[in-house]
Amino acid sequence: MAETKKMTLGIQDVADLEADDDPMPTEPMTLNMGPSHPAMHGTVRVILTVEGETVKDADVQVGYLHRCFEKESEHATYTQVFPYTDRLNYVSPMLNNVGYALAVEKLLGIVEKIPERAQYIRVIVGELSRIADHLTCMSAGAMELGAMTIYFWGIKAREWIWELLEELSGARMTHSYVRVGGLAYDLTPDFIPKVRALFPKINTVLKDIEDSLYENRIFRDRMDGTGLISQERALSYGWTGPALRSTGIDYDVRKAHPYLVYDRFDFDVPVGSKGDNFDRYIVRMEEARQSIRILEQAFDQIPEGPVCLDDPRIILPPKPAVYNTIEGMISHFKIIVDGVKVPPGEIYSFTEGGNGELGFYIVSDGTGRPYKCRVRGPCFIITSALQEMIVNRPIADIVPTFDMMNMIGGECDR
Amino acid sequence: MSVEALNRAKELLGAAVVSTHSYRGDDTIVVDAPDAAKALKTLRDDPEVAMNFLSDLTAVDYFGREPRFEVVYHLRSFKTGARLRLKATVAEPEDGSNPTCPSAVELWASANWFEREIWDLYGIKFTGHPDLRRILMYEEFVGHPLRKDYPKEKRQPLVRRPPDEV
Numbered sequence: 001m002a003e004t005k006k007m008t009l010g011i012q013d014v015a016d017l018e019a020d021d022d023p024m025p026t027e028p029m030t031l032n033m034g035p036s037h038p039a040m041h042g043t044v045r046v047i048l049t050v051e052g053e054t055v056k057d058a059d060v061q062v063g064y065l066h067r068c069f070e071k072e073s074e075h076a077t078y079t080q081v082f083p084y085t086d087r088l089n090y091v092s093p094m095l096n097n098v099g100y101a102l103a104v105e106k107l108l109g110i111v112e113k114i115p116e117r118a119q120y121i122r123v124i125v126g127e128l129s130r131i132a133d134h135l136t137c138m139s140a141g142a143m144e145l146g147a148m149t150i151y152f153w154g155i156k157a158r159e160w161i162w163e164l165l166e167e168l169s170g171a172r173m174t175h176s177y178v179r180v181g182g183l184a185y186d187l188t189p190d191f192i193p194k195v196r197a198l199f200p201k202i203n204t205v206l207k208d209i210e211d212s213l214y215e216n217r218i219f220r221d222r223m224d225g226t227g228l229i230s231q232e233r234a235l236s237y238g239w240t241g242p243a244l245r246s247t248g249i250d251y252d253v254r255k256a257h258p259y260l261v262y263d264r265f266d267f268d269v270p271v272g273s274k275g276d277n278f279d280r281y282i283v284r285m286e287e288a289r290q291s292i293r294i295l296e297q298a299f300d301q302i303p304e305g306p307v308c309l310d311d312p313r314i315i316l317p318p319k320p321a322v323y324n325t326i327e328g329m330i331s332h333f334k335i336i337v338d339g340v341k342v343p344p345g346e347i348y349s350f351t352e353g354g355n356g357e358l359g360f361y362i363v364s365d366g367t368g369r370p371y372k373c374r375v376r377g378p379c380f381i382i383t384s385a386l387q388e389m390i391v392n393r394p395i396a397d398i399v400p401t402f403d404m405m406n407m408i409g410g411e412c413d414r
Numbered sequence: 415m416s417v418e419a420l421n422r423a424k425e426l427l428g429a430a431v432v433s434t435h436s437y438r439g440d441d442t443i444v445v446d447a448p449d450a451a452k453a454l455k456t457l458r459d460d461p462e463v464a465m466n467f468l469s470d471l472t473a474v475d476y477f478g479r480e481p482r483f484e485v486v487y488h489l490r491s492f493k494t495g496a497r498l499r500l501k502a503t504v505a506e507p508e509d510g511s512n513p514t515c516p517s518a519v520e521l522w523a524s525a526n527w528f529e530r531e532i533w534d535l536y537g538i539k540f541t542g543h544p545d546l547r548r549i550l551m552y553e554e555f556v557g558h559p560l561r562k563d564y565p566k567e568k569r570q571p572l573v574r575r576p577p578d579e580v
Contacts, residue, residue, distance in 0.1 A: 061549075062549065062550070063548075063549055063550035063551065066551070068559065070535075070560055071559055071560060071566055072566075075566055106438055106439075107438065109438060233523070235466065235467055235492065236522050236523040236524065237522075237523045237524050238467065238468055238522065238524030240469075249492070251492070256495055257495070345437050345438065346437065346442075347437070347438050347440055348440055348470065348488050348497075348499060357469065359469065359470050359488070361472060361486065361488070363474055371474075374470070376469065376470040376472075376488075381524050381528075384523070384524060384526060384527035385523070388523075413550060414550075
């Protein structure tokens, strides 16, 4: 019988291994990652040049989910663009709806005239979406490092939120709930109590995630000190949102340039200190809690009243008027076929989306369709820094770095 | 946005300014494309205006108008919180070649992907860009889809790659 090779490694054996005369071959190797990769929750392709375990060069390629948002918008009426905005950041569609509506309203010059109740409801649905967005990022990020349970907890909590938004708008993900000049409908009668009942449950989930991960050796080893970026580089790369705040810059559009009724709420802007992946994780976690704080205040303050502007040039007439009066029918017909007439001009309007500054640059030529409708998707800009952040780092750092950028294909590729 | 920033910027740029306007609170400065990079550098490095953040960069095709294109920079100052829009007018060369605009990659890293996107969708060449490739479309795509003379329903030829190429 041949001698069995001893498999247990004692101290002597480790020393033998280290003294090995043959070093690992380190000629560069090209490695393809994506566009469909189990640990990349978006369609992005990275062509890596690796030496051993170290990434020497990377070519990040986006665009696999390009759906011609701008070209389609130029051929749609202002109202018809809403369903396209749902599909930008499809994890927080309400925030896109609100951002786009505010842009068109700025161009129309009616931002100040939107009824208060509509503004509060926009904040409420927006903040709920933000919680859903951060929950998705945190739970998917943990899953891709092996913590499958966290994913189920987070997605379960996200589903509670989406169920309520579905009850409100009729659609689980693609809500199209906001309109130019107001909202599609008022809140359902028991919406506020149902959301209030949800807060303790969401807080428990956030606490559970925190308790399971913050002291977890595997999680911390992969998040601490990886994906580092300095404040200067983050600004140069045009970063905004939780990713920028992880470096310690407290730029939040809701605080810096308050819109809607955000100046009436008392909330904090969490910032990180090092700009690594773990900082981005805790910034998102704390922001979800701040969103709950904003929601609680909004529920206390929300007034009664109409949810749409009273202007027949912008808002569709009520259905009885459409069916029973000729004026109502003509008005309905004009808005549906020609669209809301927007005076010529150009504006850039920006709000705080799930990933950062969500900007819309709209040029109007005076017709009912935008001449140009550009969206500044925050994660397109954040993803452009991925190459710099993974070069000269181990392959294993790519996944946490990419996860914490929260690249959403719909918003990145538009 | 801020009127003080606009006035100070006008002073700084001097003769390069073609026109300025303010609409719905957005302040705009228009310059010619060859002056764009220099104007951006001036605005970024001036301690008072300090437009140190390139928030957005896009282009617009005003088909039928001269000059045809505008490259639009949205700037923000992290020092004062003011915002400013700089527009560079880009004319289409008469020989039918691609219009050009100086690149801002040396000023902001974010300009890299923004400018690739504009090249891809509008066909404006950024001189001095280190890696001007298509970004949202694929390499074999013919034309620049966001130009107004590109029909929305236009179809592209089927791309067949040789089996040895990946």
